[in-house]
Amino acid sequence: MWQELRTELHPKGLEIVTVALDTGGPDAVRKHVERANPEHPSLIDSAHRLDELLGIVNVPSAVWIDEDGMIVRGPETAFSGPSPSGVGYQPPTELPADAPPKMREAFELVQRLKVPKGYAEAVRDWADKSEASRFALPPEEVLARSRPRSPETAEAAAAFELGQHLWREGYGDDAVKWFRRAHELQPDNWTYKRQAWSLVDRRQGPTDVYDGDWLTDVKKIGPENYYEPVPELED
Amino acid sequence: MWDLLQHCNYHGVKPERPENPQVKGRSRRFALCGSNRFGTVIATAPRLTADQLRRATGWELKLEGLCRDDVCVPFPSDDLSGVDLEPLSQRLGMPLLHDADHGVWSLGPESGGRFLTGVRFPELTLPDLDGEPFSFSSLLGRKVVMVAWASW
Numbered sequence: 001m002w003q004e005l006r007t008e009l010h011p012k013g014l015e016i017v018t019v020a021l022d023t024g025g026p027d028a029v030r031k032h033v034e035r036a037n038p039e040h041p042s043l044i045d046s047a048h049r050l051d052e053l054l055g056i057v058n059v060p061s062a063v064w065i066d067e068d069g070m071i072v073r074g075p076e077t078a079f080s081g082p083s084p085s086g087v088g089y090q091p092p093t094e095l096p097a098d099a100p101p102k103m104r105e106a107f108e109l110v111q112r113l114k115v116p117k118g119y120a121e122a123v124r125d126w127a128d129k130s131e132a133s134r135f136a137l138p139p140e141e142v143l144a145r146s147r148p149r150s151p152e153t154a155e156a157a158a159a160f161e162l163g164q165h166l167w168r169e170g171y172g173d174d175a176v177k178w179f180r181r182a183h184e185l186q187p188d189n190w191t192y193k194r195q196a197w198s199l200v201d202r203r204q205g206p207t208d209v210y211d212g213d214w215l216t217d218v219k220k221i222g223p224e225n226y227y228e229p230v231p232e233l234e235d
Numbered sequence: 236m237w238d239l240l241q242h243c244n245y246h247g248v249k250p251e252r253p254e255n256p257q258v259k260g261r262s263r264r265f266a267l268c269g270s271n272r273f274g275t276v277i278a279t280a281p282r283l284t285a286d287q288l289r290r291a292t293g294w295e296l297k298l299e300g301l302c303r304d305d306v307c308v309p310f311p312s313d314d315l316s317g318v319d320l321e322p323l324s325q326r327l328g329m330p331l332l333h334d335a336d337h338g339v340w341s342l343g344p345e346s347g348g349r350f351l352t353g354v355r356f357p358e359l360t361l362p363d364l365d366g367e368p369f370s371f372s373s374l375l376g377r378k379v380v381m382v383a384w385a386s387w
Contacts (some may be wrong), residue, residue, distance in 0.1 A: 002382055014378040017371070019361060021385045026364050028386045033364055041369050043361040045383075052274045055350030056383050058273045061358070065379040069372065071354045078382060123380055130378075146351035149344065155330035158343025161275035162332055163337060171291050174336065181332075191385070198387035 002080045005120055006040045012127045013067075016040040019179035021059065022050050023195055024166055048164065052157050055147050058190040058227065064118075064126065064136070072136045072144050073125075079229040101153050102205075108217055112223040116233040135232055145231075156186035160196075167199065176200075176209050183212065190226075193217065276342040281333075284317040292342075294327070301326065356381075 005015040017040060020029040032041050041185030050056055054063060054075050065071055094108045110235040126133040133179040137145070147153075163178035179196035197213060204211060204214040218226050229235055276283075276291045285296045294301045296318055300310040310326055312318065320340055324331035330343040360370045371379070 002380075013376075015374055015379065016380050016382060017369075017374070021383055023387070024386070026366070030364060032386055042364065043328075043363055043369055045361055046273075049274055049359070049361075050383055052344065053350070053359075059383050059385045062380050062382045065356045065371070065374075065375050065381060067378060069356050071356055074351055075383070078380075088327050101362055102252070112260070127378060134324060135317065142354050143349065143351055146349040148349050149346050150281040150332065151328070151346040154343045154346035155332070158275050158330045158332045158341040160340065161277060161343070162334060165277045165341070167333070169337075171337065178334070179346045192387050204387070208320075210369070232307075 001036065002042070003036060003038050004199070005080055005123060006038070009124065009127045010040075014099070014123070014127045017041045019045050019047050020052060021051060021076060021166060021174065021191060023048065023199065031224050035232070043194065048160065048191070048195070051072070052187075054159075055149070056191060057188060066136070069144050070139070076230050077116050078119050084086075085092055086231070102215070109215065109218055109223050111191075113218075113226050114224045114228055114229075114235045116235060117235050119230070152185045156182045156189065156192065160192050160197040161195065172199065180210065183210070273338075275343065275344060278304050278320065278340045278342065279338055280341055281320045283320065283323070285315060286317055288323075292327075 002016045002018060006014075009016075019040065020033075020043070022028040022044060025042055025047055025159065029044060036042075056075045058077070061075040062071040062073075063071055063075050081207050095104060099107070122133075122135040126135050130136065138163075149184040159178045160182035162173040163182065166172075166178065176196075179192070182189070182192045183196070193212060194204055197207070197210055200209055201213075202208050206213045206216065224235075252313055255263070273292050278287075284292065289293065289295050293303045295316050296310070296312070298315070301305050301323075302308075308326065310318075310322075320331055320342055323329065324342060328346045330346065331340070332341045332343070334341075357372060358372060360368045360369075371381075
């Protein structure tokens, strides 16, 4: 968990900040945060501003910021431990014997997700060596790795924002049209997809308002491609 | 009359130019703030006042055109009080969507280039669980790993 890494590295001048990208706001995240009980700042981005400013398309993703406020690693897949667990989510380690086929399928798919290994070690290396760490990237490299903002991607942001606006105003049904538009324009943005799906069905299963769902869409790209690889880390 | 519901200050994102703390030599060239200071604008009219435009996008309406930081782009207009969204959208490559049923416009971020136009982390203030605002700038002097996660 991030809290363990924080306890270890805070004396060396490193802070962890977790940010929940949740349209649902505090109510959606409270129980997860209370369970993790972090000593580090734990914030809520209910407007999905970070996705839009930094180009985050899946979670968990992390960004490294140096002492001067400069990004030395842009958004990328970040797991504090070896297993595919986010801050709140712990996948089941065992499947009940009487599990229905859908649950069995989802369980097996989760086992096949590929997670970059050694992220915590990379953070430790940076905490020790600062800019001499091979993981601290020069500005040119940070910018070169940053996701392109195509006209479609920019329009997806406008559509997602319109969807969020209507949802917050109480027009959930009308928001769907704009969320769908965002999904069509930027199909590799899992944040847009999963946030919108979860507002209709917490489990992100098939619904009659969205074409996709988590299981179907992950199967389509292959579970090994769900989390983007990190260049310096092994899968 | 025209009401800007939302700009980058919405939900605590501060559009002001960040303080300029001492930066290392290797970073200085890249420390410029770019368009990644600003996000999508939701408006309830097809027009922004000059003040709304500046706060929401950083662009200033001047006689010579639209200006931000050291850049000006020609924008023919003899009215400096405000700007219509449609020509603005086309001039700056910002997508414009309109929901006619709800009378709402959404002006997206500038396209082209990359998400990060500079390596300075945007000046952001976000609330914690109790609604207390937290500014990332308060962590200057420390290394920070910012982890985005979600409950979904």
